[in-house]
Amino acid sequence: MNFDAHAPIYLQVVDALKLEIINGRLAAGEKLPSGRDLALHYTINPNTAARVYQELERQEICFTRRGMGTFVTEDKERIALCKSQMAEEALSKFLISLKDLGITKEEAIDMINEANDICLV
16 A cells, blocks of 8 residues: 555545455455454554554444454445445545635536546546
């Protein structure tokens, strides 16, 4: 994973794991890698990996069973809400970028429609 120097690494890993969950590559109720394995996979410090899981628990995306490990939430509504929140955040960033470029609403809609024909087939 290529990390962005402008955002905390642990939040970037949190987002990467949330994408894995949203896209079904990590299923509801599935056991997540140990903190050590997560650190090796993302080449991060084990303390950073622990912070990743703490943040995912705070957001109720995962839970820990003492002595058993950390698991993806089984609450499919929570996963759907996470997907919606991430989509809104991505859309907001996109629209702000277009506004900063001086793109009008109509131009943006045209661009989205053209890109949709290419990218979302």
